[in-house]
Amino acid sequence: MEWTDEAIILGTKRHGETSVLLEVMTREHGRVFGLVKGGRSRRMQPVLQLGNSLTLTWRARLENHLGQLGIELTTSRAASLMATPMGTYGIQFIADLTRLLPERMPHPYIFQALSVIVDAFEEGDVAGELMIRYELAMLSELGFGLDLDRCAATGQETDLIYVSPKSGRAVCREAGQPYHDRLLPLPAFLHGKAQSNRLSFDELTDGFTLTSHFLERHVYRPLDRHEPDLRKNFIEAVRKDLSLDE
DSSP states (O other), X not given: OEEEEEEEEXXXXXXXXXXXXXXXXXXXXXXXXXXXXXXXXXXXXXXXXXXXXXXXXXXXXXXXXXXEEEEEEEEOOHHHHTTSHHHHHHHHHHHHHHXXXXXXXXXXXXXXXXXXXXXXXXXXXXXXHHHHHHHHHHXXXXXXXXXXXSOTTTOOOSXXXXXXTTTOBEEEHHHHGGGGGGSEEOOGGGSSOOSSSSOOXXXXXXXXXXXXXXXXXXXXXTTTOOOOHHHHHHHHHHHHHHHHTO
């Protein structure tokens, strides 16, 4: 069997004396592992770095075998990602998050979102917003998507400022006011328009609080895991980046 696809590197592991076990997210084949012979050579090491984009050819005798990979570098971004804490923690966390997906199942929307965010770790407000949206997309792909388009109580599509921590559905101001201390805030940038062209850290914090609640409830707790420190470190890097602009 053989196929060719676009891919973004999620991680590598040594395999034997000279080879590398490569983990990638592909556009059409999902999250895939494969063997790169000679992957530990000086020529290949700069190519097989987290966040780089490849054209990848997978070959194996049977579909369920560990395939051998032929690779061609298309975008090298590892150096720029590792140049700042925001990029370093961000790309490692997003790789960790993407590993929640089962192997060899296509998730084209996630691949497209990943393709955008890996080039967006230069400005804290942009990186923070895209990470929140990526977490929401992951929740949806895992079967726990939130409904932020209309009020769970009234059905209206305006003045939505809360989210139910149980149902994951939006709640409008009037319906939620009596229970506001039990509801999660819904940031304006996730429904409607942001308050300004650049998001504040407070707005991003509300977004991260929202996704954290549902990731913990539906993903990490059932797996007997905790929110990774990489996520906390990324959020702190975003905070520091935004504080420099004040």
